[in-house]
Amino acid sequence: MPEGHTIHRLARDLSSAFAGRAPRVTSPQGRFADGAALLDGAVLESADAWGKHLFVDFAGERRLHVHLGLIGRFTVTSVPEGEPEPPARGQVRLRLADAGSVADLRGPIVCATRTPDEVAEVIARQGPDPLRAEADPDRAWAMVRRGRRSVAELLMDQKVLAGVGNVYRSEVLFRHRVGPMHPGQRIKRQTWEAIWEDLVRLMPLGVASGRILTVKEQVDRVEAQLARGVQPCPGPRRYYAYKRTGQECLRCGSTIRTAVVAGRNLFWCANCQRRT
Ligand SMILES: [Zn+2]
The missing domain is CATH 3.20.190.10 (MutM-like, N-terminal)
Structure with a gap:
């Protein structure tokens, strides 16, 4: 989608x-x-x-x-x-x-x-959209902090957060080492704020390049290209976790896992991702 x-x-x-x-x-x-x-x-x-x-x-x-x-x-x-x-x-x-x-x-x-x-x-009926300047992340936090559902499920709920789909959720949880199965109510506010700020940073790169960019080298490269005013050129499609089931985690070498959460396949590294 x-x-x-x-x-x-x-x-x-x-x-x-x-x-x-x-x-x-x-x-x-x-x-x-x-x-x-x-x-x-x-x-x-x-x-x-x-x-x-x-x-x-x-x-x-x-x-x-x-x-x-x-x-x-x-x-x-x-x-x-x-x-x-x-x-x-x-x-x-x-x-x-x-x-x-x-x-x-x-x-x-x-x-x-x-x-x-x-x-x-x-x-x-929509939650705040990280791509909109006027978006209020506290509206999302109000739902996350009392959520009994997992943070991976909450991230896919458009009433919590508008615009995030299956790729961004897997990748942003990996980037912040958050355990995807933790219920929303166990997530720390600073963790949530870091996730939100990361989406505010990453999603405009997706608009500019037409691609979801999450891997650090690609993010840094495209940000530098945009700052210079040149056409973004991210290189081959790469992700940390998304659709990498059975492959080695780029950070720790453990095997990337998958499970269906909120109707879609979630991908994560159980070794790296433990934070609340
Ligand atoms: Zn790992």
Whole structure:
């Protein structure tokens, strides 16, 4: 499932392709024909993300709400000047098209028009999002500190924390050597604050590079590249724990384990990760 950095990057790409313009909005597949007709021809004001939810604001208080779910994809492609709009391929639920850009949405679990009040209701059900400047980590802490569920489970709950998914949870718990099965109520406040601050540091690198970066050398390299204003170039995909079942821990050499927690495979090193 795409994690929050993917949705924020998508919001950024949609804004840069369409903001201030009035794209044609269609549903080539037909399942969103009524919604598309409501948005078609209206000026697209901006796109924004909250956790894994994408909201696109159109003039006249019309809002598009998208959640990609497990298999959804929303791709923005540029169309060279003078070339015709490419035909929609496959099951395209929604297409935004304008001279220069086409965006196709396939396979979302949510694609709906909303009023501003309905958008506010969706947002009110989300925990703080580490990618949003105004996010309040204490709201998440209030749920973690009285949580009977494991910290690995709490990190996946979008009401606790918005945007974190399976990769970031495994990796951030490894980075802070936190035992993933400890219940939230055993987690120390300073541990939680360190996890939050780390997500605030790491997730923007995901937005900038389009990749989840957690391994120290890659994080340091991409931060330096961004500071110099050059295109981030992280190198091969690497993780500390995620999908490394049976391999040696990069820190201690123990075997990385896996177990299903909150419906998804968690990966961790039982030797390194003991902290509360
Ligand atoms: Zn280890």
